[in-house]
Amino acid sequence: MAIAPDERELLELESNSAIALLDNEEADESLWQQDCATAMSSEQTLSERQKRLAAGRNFPVIFWLALLHVGALAAPFCFSWEGLAVCMALYWLSGSVGVCLGYHRLLTHGAFKVHKPTRWLLAFLGGLSGEGSALDWVANHRKHHAHSDHDGDPHSPHDGGLWAHMLWLGWSIKGDAFEAHVRRWAPDLGKDPVMRWIGHMFLPSHILTGLVLAGVGQWMGGPYMAASLLVWGLFVRLVIVLHVTWFVNSWSHMWGYRTYETTDDSRNNWLVALLAFGEGWHNNHHAYPRMAAQGHKWWEIDMTYWVILAMKWTGLAWDVVDYKKISDRNR
Ligand SMILES: [Zn+2]
């Protein structure tokens, strides 16, 4: 079993975060200090789960997730092959390209570089996954890597499998505390006004997607097809994308094999890897967080990496991080 440079990776993440904070001319020192002081004073007494519970329920998120699940219940009553095809296509576009490639490998870990318009487009596609803004997603995920399966991890199965899967989303910090959270963990995104605007477009983008799907369905085959494309292309697809992403946080920290010795419980889970376009090779990922490829053996299929390779070949992406190369280790 190979020993992964886990501590070095975390230090790098921490220092990148600090450097980005220093670069942020608008960084609010008082918020930053307040966040640290709050964290230090409560760290001794409250676990991360208890801190979230104390922050109160996040009703907009609870309502959003409940709405999607209730909407998906209509699926058997308006099935069509066209609806299923749209569902699968958008599952790949919002799940693999939006979340796995955009939110995760690019925006969270900097596994490759792209031009700014490509970065913004990928952030928009990530938002179409129904998983909130890039700022929130990236901040939570960087915090997960820094504290994985230890106190401070927002979603560790140590706090319960269902908590790690989805319950943790039901409680959240808000207002100034949320801003401090973004400044601490995602200052590079927080200082980008376009990225913030894309985050504000989260709900309108889903309403627009729903209107387009219903409109195209109506044009194709009347009210039944309109309902079919809307329910399968929006509600069913979002429920699938959400749970598949959540499986990475729950199943891939509970079941599977470990190739690398890491300080967390991350596992390589082939079922999650297939469903989540390569993200289920999660032990590989925790061992080498910035590495663009998450499948490290020839049979560990990583569909998201195929898209990164296609982007590299077409010039859309460059500086793709591969720790097997000495030059990338020193980057
Ligand atoms: Zn993890």
Ligand SMILES: [Zn+2]
């Ligand atoms: Zn990650």
